[in-house]
Amino acid sequence: MKIYLNGKLVPEAEAKVSVFDHGLLYGDGVFEGIRVYNGRVFMLWAHIERLYRSAQAIALKIPLSKPALTAAVIRTCRANNIRDGYVRLVVTRGVGTLGLNPFTCRKPGVIVIAAKIQLYPPKLYAQGLRVVTAGTLRNHTEAISPNIKSLNYLNNILAKIEAINAGVEEVIMLNPQGFVAEASGDNIFIIRGNELLTPPISCGTLEGITRNVVMELARQNGLDVREAVLTRYDLYNADEMFLTGTAAEIISVIEMDARAIGRGKPGAKTMELGARFHAFAEENGTLIK
Numbered sequence: 105m106k107i108y109l110n111g112k113l114v115p116e117a118e119a120k121v122s123v124f125d126h127g128l129l130y131g132d133g134v135f136e137g138i139r140v141y142n143g144r145v146f147m148l149w150a151h152i153e154r155l156y157r158s159a160q161a162i163a164l165k166i167p168l169s170k171p172a173l174t175a176a177v178i179r180t181c182r183a184n185n186i187r188d189g190y191v192r193l194v195v196t197r198g199v200g201t202l203g204l205n206p207f208t209c210r211k212p213g214v215i216v217i218a219a220k221i222q223l224y225p226p227k228l229y230a231q232g233l234r235v236v237t238a239g240t241l242r243n244h245t246e247a248i249s250p251n252i253k254s255l256n257y258l259n260n261i262l263a264k265i266e267a268i269n270a271g272v273e274e275v276i277m278l279n280p281q282g283f284v285a286e287a288s289g290d291n292i293f294i295i296r297g298n299e300l301l302t303p304p305i306s307c308g309t310l311e312g313i314t315r316n317v318v319m320e321l322a323r324q325n326g327l328d329v330r331e332a333v334l335t336r337y338d339l340y341n342a343d344e345m346f347l348t349g350t351a352a353e354i355i356s357v358i359e360m361d362a363r364a365i366g367r368g369k370p371g372a373k374t375m376e377l378g379a380r381f382h383a384f385a386e387e388n389g390t391l392i393k
């Protein structure tokens with residue numbers, strides 16, 4: 105595998121960063137996870153835009169223009185013959201001193217990895233997931249905004265540990281006000297009658313790119329799509345529930361906190377949306393060749 109590291113494609117074994125990189129020392133940096141379907145990078149420009157917004161929020165200047173970074177992603181996919189895969193784009197604060205001051209880091213590090221990902225085993229896409237509510241609250245938006253896709257994912261990792269300890273696949277995270285925010289690394293949706301509901305960004309939800317695509321496809325499919333502040337009560341009483349994310353794609357939730365959701369199996373509307381999403385993803389994206 106060839107890795108893009110600061111302007112060069114290097115063999116995997118040579119793709120190394122310094123122990124003084126603040127990305128490692130403090131989780132000081134930003135990233136994106138991007139899918140490649142059918143030889144096309146899906147929603148590449150939206151991911152690039154979100155990366156720059158995350159960087160701006162942490163006062164990190166990415167040392168490349170947006171078109172140059174876009175070209176670096178394409179170049180890395182091409183070098184690794186990726187037709188269907190997953191790209192991890194990382195910008196670290198760079199090498200600095202042992203103190204917190206980020207401005208001792210003169211040169212941000214830019215990394216592109218083009219590889220594969222399988223988030224959940226295929227059978228879970230047919231069967232659906234079981235989830236529990238996490239005790240770990242989603243970060244307060246004014247402490248560290250969940251919209252900064254930063255290299256510090258401990259908030260999410262602590263929640264994910266709770267899922268594993270509970271013997272289920274995922275957790276639902278609440279915000280400090282007790283409203284539903286998102287799963288550990290995915291957005292959440294419920295279907296109620298003909299309505300498709302998802303928490304607004306102000307609830308401490310990352311503005312997922314898959315979320316936005318799914319909302320648009322659902323609208324085209326005749327569902328009444330809106331953002332709504334949701335409680336656990338709303339989730340327990342949903343007809344259908346599913347998660348969305350670049351890596352997870354669309355996956356049904358069939359049980360939450362030991363309550364069956366809907367009929368306790370993946371719902372028809374969710375499956376239909378999943379099929380539409382895959383058809384859309386196969387046809388849309390930035391061509392690698």
Ligand code: PMP
Nearest residue numbers: 289290291310312313314349350
């Ligand atoms: N929420 C969190 C916390 C995430 O890390 C992600 C990305 N894995 C998502 C939601 C989904 O966002 P996207 O659809 O852009 O991948």
